[in-house]
Amino acid sequence: MPPLEKVKAFTDQAVAVGxxxxxxxxxxxxxxxxxxxxxxxxxxxxxxxxxxxxxVAWHIDREGEGPRRLLIENRSLLPAYNVLLVDEPSSRFYQxxxxxxxxxxxxxxxxxxxxxxxxxxxxxxxxxxxADTAGRTExxxxxxxxxxxxxxxxxxxxxxxxxGRKPDLQEVQGCG
Numbered sequence: 006m007p008p009l010e011k012v013k014a015f016t017d018q019a020v021a022v023g024x025x026x027x028x029x030x031x032x033x034x035x036x037x038x039x040x041x042x043x044x045x046x047x048x049x050x051x052x053x054x055x056x057x058x059x060x061v062a063w064h065i066d067r068e069g070e071g072p073r074r075l076l077i078e079n080r081s082l083l084p085a086y087n088v089l090l091v092d093e094p095s096s097r098f099y100q101x102x103x104x105x106x107x108x109x110x111x112x113x114x115x116x117x118x119x120x121x122x123x124x125x126x127x128x129x130x131x132x133x134x135x136a137d138t139a140g141r142t143e144x145x146x147x148x149x150x151x152x153x154x155x156x157x158x159x160x161x162x163x164x165x166x167x168x169g170r171k172p173d174l175q176e177v178q179g180c181g
Contacts, residue, residue, distance in 0.1 A: 060180065061085045061104070062136060063125050065114065075120065077101065077110040080180035085127040092123045107180040111173040 060081035066074045079085045084105050091098040101110055104127070114120070125136045 061088075061125075061127055061129065061134070063090060065120050066111075072113045074111050075099065075114050077104060077125070078177060079104045079106060079108055079110075080177060081129065082106050082180065083129050085129045088125065088127045090120075090123050090125045092120075095122075097123075105174075107177055109175045109177045111175065 061077075061079050063075070063077040066076050075090070077088060077090070084103055086103055088101040088104050088110075089098060090100070099112070104110055123137075127134055127136075
């Protein structure tokens, strides 16, 4: 084989090897960038869920001359499902099947009824959350219903002394 043909054959082989290496590196780069993009998307979804969950809260309105009222607010743009306000040791509870976005659920509570030890559970954005009277809201760490809370009230109808009282559902401003 003449020297010029050897050089050409070597050059062709070098180009072929270089092309294969470039394809391997491009494939690795694509895999890494896709993984990073997926992780960023997952982190953003978690942040969005938390932002929504922090906009669902409850408290007892103790101000004013009238009777005290239990207020449960959903200031997010997503509905809160299976809202359960429960005192697990005593099994006292109040439940709302769905709390629409940008709404306040209000119901009169009887004199002497205390809600200091209650925890609220709700489902929004594909995750269960719990919130206490101090305003702390956190994910329950499980995508399934918080079993202990719902077992504590299973089959019971007394809604923490609020049964028979007409609830009020109002639109709230400044949500989202």
